[in-house]
Amino acid sequence: MGEKTTDLSGLQTKNIEKLIKNRLFFIIIHVLLEIFAMAQSLSDLNDLYGLPKPLNDLNNLHGLSKIPSGSFNGLPISELDLSKFPELRKIGFDCFKKLCSMQELRLPTEINEILSGSFSNCTSLVSLDLSEYPDYEIVSFDCFTKAWSLRELNLGPHVKEINSGAFCECTSLQSLDLSNCTSLENISFDTFKHAHSLREIIFPGNSRIKTINSSSFCSCTSLRKLDLSNCVELDEISFDIFQNAWSLRELILGPNIKEIRSGAFRNCTSLVRLRIPASVQKISSDTFSGCTQLEEVIFEGDTEVDPKAFQNCPGLAKRVFPRKRLPGCRYGKYSEIKSSLRFELGESGATCGISFEEFQEDSDIVVLPCGHAYFEEAFHEWILKRKICPTCRVEL
Ligand SMILES: [Zn+2]
Numbered sequence: 037m038g039e040k041t042t043d044l045s046g047l048q049t050k051n052i053e054k055l056i057k058n059r060l061f062f063i064i065i066h067v068l069l070e071i072f073a074m075a076q077s078l079s080d081l082n083d084l085y086g087l088p089k090p091l092n093d094l095n096n097l098h099g100l101s102k103i104p105s106g107s108f109n110g111l112p113i114s115e116l117d118l119s120k121f122p123e124l125r126k127i128g129f130d131c132f133k134k135l136c137s138m139q140e141l142r143l144p145t146e147i148n149e150i151l152s153g154s155f156s157n158c159t160s161l162v163s164l165d166l167s168e169y170p171d172y173e174i175v176s177f178d179c180f181t182k183a184w185s186l187r188e189l190n191l192g193p194h195v196k197e198i199n200s201g202a203f204c205e206c207t208s209l210q211s212l213d214l215s216n217c218t219s220l221e222n223i224s225f226d227t228f229k230h231a232h233s234l235r236e237i238i239f240p241g242n243s244r245i246k247t248i249n250s251s252s253f254c255s256c257t258s259l260r261k262l263d264l265s266n267c268v269e270l271d272e273i274s275f276d277i278f279q280n281a282w283s284l285r286e287l288i289l290g291p292n293i294k295e296i297r298s299g300a301f302r303n304c305t306s307l308v309r310l311r312i313p314a315s316v317q318k319i320s321s322d323t324f325s326g327c328t329q330l331e332e333v334i335f336e337g338d339t340e341v342d343p344k345a346f347q348n349c350p351g352l353a354k355r356v357f358p359r360k361r362l363p364g365c366r367y368g369k370y371s372e373i374k375s376s377l378r379f380e381l382g383e384s385g386a387t388c389g390i391s392f393e394e395f396q397e398d399s400d401i402v403v404l405p406c407g408h409a410y411f412e413e414a415f416h417e418w419i420l421k422r423k424i425c426p427t428c429r430v431e432l
Contacts, residue, residue: 097121105129105151110136114160117142125171127154136160145169152177152199163188167216170194175202184208193218200225200249207231210258213238225249232257243267250275250297260306261286268292273300282306289313298322305329312339319345327352336361362419362432364405367412371397378407389427390414406430 105128130153148171167190267290276299298320314337321344
């Protein structure tokens, strides 16, 4: 009996082993079949939605709401008209990526989503008008990255976000008119980075932009002028945002910027003059380093400036100081405002009551409400310590 039992248990073990082997065999077969089916369905998709077929077979797109990701990736297509598929709403990832010959593309106006990378490396695409797509709100990541020929781009009033890298390396884009984009709130990281030909960007008159993230205009080496004065909701100039924008000469900051972050204007070697609005509370280290032509920074308020903010700015050594303009005082050149000076002692010439040096016609002076006048720079140093007129001691 004992032997039989042993035999039986041996048999059971063998059976179990066999069973496991069979199961394993079936599982492997099943997985292989699944993989095969998946590959089959993928190749079906490719067949259906365009890959090896000429354009006139795109009729298979009828009734479809989404073009599968990568559908046209790398095809030798020069013209693509998808406007006859009104059911289309969504364009998958990398959909038109590397369509190096495509010059013209028409999409149905019902489109509401174009996923990331869709037009990246479309190196022949010259213009694209997305202004008539009322439901298109987000320009996704890397959407137009390396669209080297793109010269004209129109975005509509419904666009709310331009995501990171969207126009990175669009080296032919010379002008970007966002004046229609009244809903635009966010411009993300690296958005226009290396857009070497970009000369101007026009923001809408009543801009709702809240954030422009770091490196957005980094290495936009042709950008000459940027006017952010309409961006009243913008409260920060981000890291490295204009770094290496070598041609930037004119920059107008928004009226509610609170902080300028490190590296923001690093190596902006054409920047000569800059006005810092009173709203700016802090300028971080390295912000203007390497701005070799910078001569004048005018502070309109009490901004906290990091000691390393102006490294390697050889032209600026003497001129950086926050100038708080006191209400009731007149500021200007001596030649322009000397009529408002009042000399209580009568005989003394036009001299500064702090340094006792004579004013020259082009001296920057300040005339206090009491009529006493001082060199603006000397008075600024004084007022940081005592809020009274140095001569008559009247409170300011
Ligand atoms: Zn006085």
